[in-house]
Amino acid sequence: MVAAALLILAAGLVWRVFRWLRRPDPSRIVLTPAPATRFGVALRVAAEILVFRSLYRADRPCWGLSMLLHGGLGLILIWHLGHFLFQAILPLALVQTGGAAVLAGALGLGLRRVAAARMRAVSVPSDYLHLLLLAALAGAGLGGLGHGGLAALLFALFPFSKLLHGPAAFMAGTRGRRGP
Amino acid sequence: MTRPVQASPEQLETLGYPSGLAPDWKSRLVQELDKAVRGNRALGLFLDACTHCGACADKCPFFLGTGDFGNMPVARQDLMRRIYRRHFTLAGQLAPKLVGAADMDEGLLDQWFSYFHQCSQCRRCAVFCPQGIDTAEVTMAARAIMARIGLGQAYTAQVLSNVHRTGNGLGMGRAALIDTLACLEEDMAEQWGAPIRLPVDQMGAEVLLVTSSADLYGEPHVASLMGYAKVFHAAGISWTLSSAGSEAGNFGLFLGDDGHMRTLAGRIVQAARDLGVKQVVFGECGHAWRVAQSLLPELGIRPRHMLELTLEVLERGALRLDPDANAGVTATFHDSCNMARGGSLGNTPDGVFAIPRRLLAASVPKLVEMPAGATRGQTFCCGGGGGLLTDELMDIRKAGARPRLEALAQATQEHAITHMVAICAICKSQFGSVLPKGVVVAGVHELLGNALVL
Numbered sequence: 001m002v003a004a005a006l007l008i009l010a011a012g013l014v015w016r017v018f019r020w021l022r023r024p025d026p027s028r029i030v031l032t033p034a035p036a037t038r039f040g041v042a043l044r045v046a047a048e049i050l051v052f053r054s055l056y057r058a059d060r061p062c063w064g065l066s067m068l069l070h071g072g073l074g075l076i077l078i079w080h081l082g083h084f085l086f087q088a089i090l091p092l093a094l095v096q097t098g099g100a101a102v103l104a105g106a107l108g109l110g111l112r113r114v115a116a117a118r119m120r121a122v123s124v125p126s127d128y129l130h131l132l133l134l135a136a137l138a139g140a141g142l143g144g145l146g147h148g149g150l151a152a153l154l155f156a157l158f159p160f161s162k163l164l165h166g167p168a169a170f171m172a173g174t175r176g177r178r179g180p
Numbered sequence: 181m182t183r184p185v186q187a188s189p190e191q192l193e194t195l196g197y198p199s200g201l202a203p204d205w206k207s208r209l210v211q212e213l214d215k216a217v218r219g220n221r222a223l224g225l226f227l228d229a230c231t232h233c234g235a236c237a238d239k240c241p242f243f244l245g246t247g248d249f250g251n252m253p254v255a256r257q258d259l260m261r262r263i264y265r266r267h268f269t270l271a272g273q274l275a276p277k278l279v280g281a282a283d284m285d286e287g288l289l290d291q292w293f294s295y296f297h298q299c300s301q302c303r304r305c306a307v308f309c310p311q312g313i314d315t316a317e318v319t320m321a322a323r324a325i326m327a328r329i330g331l332g333q334a335y336t337a338q339v340l341s342n343v344h345r346t347g348n349g350l351g352m353g354r355a356a357l358i359d360t361l362a363c364l365e366e367d368m369a370e371q372w373g374a375p376i377r378l379p380v381d382q383m384g385a386e387v388l389l390v391t392s393s394a395d396l397y398g399e400p401h402v403a404s405l406m407g408y409a410k411v412f413h414a415a416g417i418s419w420t421l422s423s424a425g426s427e428a429g430n431f432g433l434f435l436g437d438d439g440h441m442r443t444l445a446g447r448i449v450q451a452a453r454d455l456g457v458k459q460v461v462f463g464e465c466g467h468a469w470r471v472a473q474s475l476l477p478e479l480g481i482r483p484r485h486m487l488e489l490t491l492e493v494l495e496r497g498a499l500r501l502d503p504d505a506n507a508g509v510t511a512t513f514h515d516s517c518n519m520a521r522g523g524s525l526g527n528t529p530d531g532v533f534a535i536p537r538r539l540l541a542a543s544v545p546k547l548v549e550m551p552a553g554a555t556r557g558q559t560f561c562c563g564g565g566g567g568l569l570t571d572e573l574m575d576i577r578k579a580g581a582r583p584r585l586e587a588l589a590q591a592t593q594e595h596a597i598t599h600m601v602a603i604c605a606i607c608k609s610q611f612g613s614v615l616p617k618g619v620v621v622a623g624v625h626e627l628l629g630n631a632l633v634l
Contacts, residue, residue, distance in 0.1 A: 016228075023221040026438060028474030029314055031306050032521055033529035033557060048310065058235035058308035066233075066310075119234050121249040122258065124280030126271070127232050160270045165311050168229030172312035173222050180473040180524050 005152035012159025017167055027173065034179030044175050065108040069134070072101025076141075095141070102138035106131045130161065181294040182576050184568075187332035194341045195440065198330035205329050206284045210267050212325040213260070217268065222314070223321050227264045229311040230257060236305040236315070241561045242298050245579030250295050253305035253315040259292055260322055293331060296322040298576050300568050301434060302517035302561035319566070320436025327435060335570045339431045343444055348393035348427040354380075357423050360396055368406050374634050376413045378405070381455065382420035387412070388452050389419055389486070390428040391463025392605035400622055401608055404464050407625025408486055410632050415493040419461075425451030428468035429605065434567040442479075445471060449479045461486050464623050466518035466604030467565070473523055485525055487535050487603065487624065494542065501542045501631040509627065510546040512597050513537055514584070514611075515559035516604035530556075536603055536624050543624075543631040548595045554587035562602070564610025574613070581614040588619065601627065 035041050047053040052070075055063045075098030082088035110131040113119045133154060140147035157163070170176070189199035202208060217224040236253040237243060243251040250256070258280065265272030265281035272281035282288065301316035326332065342351035352360070361378040368376045379385065389412075395405040412419045425448045432441030452460050461484045462472050472483040493499050513536055525531040533556050541547045554560050563580030591597060599622045600615065602608055611621035 020221055020225055020228075023217075023224060024219055025221040027220055027222045027317060029222055029317060031303065031312070031314070032524055032532065034524075036529060048312070052310055054308050054312070055233070055235055055310040058239065058310075059233075062233060062235060116234075118237055118249055118252060122232050122234060122237075122252060122254050124232070125277065126279045129278070162229070162231050165229045165231045168225050169311050171221075171225060172229070174306050174312035174314050176312075179529055 001152045002148045002155070005155035009155040009158050013167065016159050016164060017171075020168075020171060025173065028180075029173045030177040030179060031174040032179050034175075034177065036179055038178065041176060041178055045170060048169055048175060062109070062112065065105050065112065067105075068101045069105025069109065072098040072103075072105060072138070074098070076102065076138075099138045099142040103135055103142065106135040106138065110135070126161070130163070133157075181290065182298060182573065183290075183294045184297045184570060185334040185572050187334045187337035191334060191337040191341065192327070192330060192332050194344075195327075195332075195337060197327045197332060200330045202330065208329045209284055209289075209325060210263065212328045213263060214268065216321045216325055217264070220317075220321065222317055226257065226311075226313040226317060227261050230254060230261065230313055231311070233310065235308050235310060236313075239304050239308045240299075240315075241302065241304065241563060241583045242300070242576065242580045245563070245582040246298075246576070248298075250291070251298055253299075253309075253313075256295050256299055257313070257315055257318045259288065259295060260318055262288070289326075289331070292322055292326060296326070297333060297568065297573065298580075299566065300517070300561050300563065300580060301566035303521045304517065304558065304561065307521065307558060316566070320434070322436075323434070323567075324436035327437065332435075333567060336431050336435055336567045339429075340435070340440055340444075343427050343429075343431075343447070346426075347422070347424045347447060348396075349429055349431070350393045350397070352393065352396070352426070354423040357396065357421075357426060361421070364402060364406060368409065371406075372410065372634065374413065376406075376409050378409055379420040381423055382418070384456050385418045385420040386457060387417055387419035387459045387461050387489075388425070388448075388455055388457040389421055389461050389463060390425060390448050390451075390468070391486075392429050392465035392468060393427045394605040394609065395463055395465075396426070398605065398609060399612070400620070400626055401464075401605055403626035403629065404623030405625075407623065407627075407629030407632075408463060410629045410634070411486075411490050411493060411499065411625070414632060414634060415498045417489075417493075420455060420457070422448075422451035422455060424454070428462050428465045428472070430468060430471045431567060433467055433471050441471060441475065445475045445479060449476065449481055452481060459484055461489055464603040464605065464625065466516040466606065467522075470518040470522035487539060488525055490539060490625070490628065491526070491535055494539070500633040501628065502633050503543055503545045503631055505631045505633075506544045506627055509544045509599050510548060510595055510597050511540055511544045511599040511601050511622070511627065512548050512550055512588070512591055512595075513540060513555075514550075514562065514600050514602045514607060515555050516602055516607050517559060517561050517565060519603060520557055520559045536601075539624055539628055540601055543628040544599075546595070548591060548597065550587040550591040554583070560584040560587060562604075562607040562610040563614065565604075565606050569606055569609055577610060578614055581610065585614065585616065589616075592619070599627070
């Protein structure tokens with residue numbers, strides 16, 4: 001089941017990214033001041049992907065919770081890849097820390113979403129459900145329970161949901177182009 | 181609900197749009213949305229990538245000024261995203277309520293017409309979005325879609341058809357243009373005691389100056405036009421205006437209509453060819469510069485900005501500036517959004533901030549800054565850009581201006597600011613309507629012109 005879901009994830013991602021790339025890109029939307037060199041652009045995008053630079057400037061509490069969530073996901077990904085692909089014996093503490101971070105991050109972001117009126121105003125049911133899924137997945141993992149089903153759900157959903165914000169952040173022309 | 185005056189059927193037809201909503205407008209809207217998404221990679225990306233994190237919310241001057249949740253950039257985008265998800269995503273088709281997908285109806289169209297005209301396309305939201313989503317792109321696309329199903333804004337439609345007809349947004353014909361310029365030449369002779377000219381349609385001149393038509397008659401805009409003329413005079417550069425290409429402004433940008441935008445830009449290219457000039461130089465107009473830099477190179481013209489030209493002339497010693505001519509002026513510079521977030525000046529990424537300030541510092545006795553976070557890349561919109569500069573939208577303009585005016589007030593507590601300086605015609609007009617007593621708006625070339633000793 002997980003394998004099938006991973007297939008959907010891989011194929012879905014390729015399809016979505018390819019569909020974006022296939023479309024013409026007439027807009028000249030680079031956000032200035034923008035770097036003049038390709039290297040500078042790469043740094044700008046890397047700053048977003050690695051440390052969520054714009055979010056840091058925009059909303060410090062959200063940034064903290066988001067780093068917690070994504071950092072945790074990163075640790076979990078590394079551990080699972082190591083475990084399943086390379087039969088590596090990585091310390092359990094790695095994935096447990098990741099799980100705790102995801103749980104804390106997801107719950108924190110969920111609380112943030114319900115606490116502020118303006119957040120409630122823009123939130124739709126799926127926004128809450130995404131966080132619930134992540135929290136449940138992390139919780140199940142931490143509790144030593146079987147979480148293949150939930151993982152499969154996450155993978156299968158990915159290409160059809162806002163989780164695409166990951167690949168999209170790499171592709172946005174506002175930061176990914178050189179300046180005029 | 182705040183809304184702009186609707187374009188008349190005639191105005192829409194003149195621009196090649198349907199004259200009104202057809203009975204099947206809802207499905208036409210969905211078709212136009214489909215075309216817009218297929219034709220613009222960024223639009224689809226932005227509609228897909230939003231996580232509803234709300235980081236953009238308190239960054240928009242119109243949300244800050246109105247407190248209306250509908251003005252949060254994410255909420256503005258969602259007006260389109262709802263329809264997009266409903267028709268073009270799996271989740272939206274299978275479980276619309278889950279993902280906030282909805283069908284188009286009259287109420288939603290009203291909201292589109294209202295909220296997409298409460299956005300000045302200033303892009304401040306994009307600076308803070310983790311995904312780099314630019315709400316201005318959504319606003320432009322929404323206005324284009326509405327126009328293509330027969331719902332447009334009168335102001336933008338009028339300005340566009342004026343340019344198509346006469347070459348400038350005022351609808352000023354050649355004879356009137358020449359008369360106006362003759363009067364300004366008399367003013368300059370009186371003011372500066374020198375025969376400074378404002379040439380029109382001069383074949384073989386080195387420079388074609390293209391500026392906002394507001395520079396031809398508006399206050400204080402004309403003072404900048406006189407400043408450009410004085411710089412050309414002092415530097416001994418032959419230049420000309422063009423009656424056929426007398427508008428730098430390009431409302432095709434605000435309307436998100438590539439066709440109109442290219443046609444208008446094409447007029448400038450044609451004028452440059454017809455007059456046989458070597459350079460095309462743009463005056464103090466914000467969005468004009470953004471369009472110039474992004475569109476003209478592929479049409480064969482490498483545009484220059486008047487500020488770049490003036491800086492070069494200053495640096496080679498051909499201009500003598502005496503700040504005492506502006507005695508009593510304490511100036512602060514307002515970074516206009518299309519310059520700050522949509523353009524560049526000089527050879528460095530921060531030239532768009534440094535060059536105007538450099539020229540100003542050489543022209544006035546005192547130059548001060550507004551608080552960080554309100555200037556440069558994070559500058560607050562004047563509140564009047566993106567096609568909002570009409571009387572019926574004055575309330576929303578005042579609201580949008582509030583964050584900028586609050587930043588100005590903070591700076592005024594420390595320094596007795598007398599002048600807010602801008603290099604955008606729309607900013608100058610907007611500030612003329614919203615600045616508090618004691619502060620006036622001025623152009624860089626206005627103050628530089630005063631300081632320039634012949």
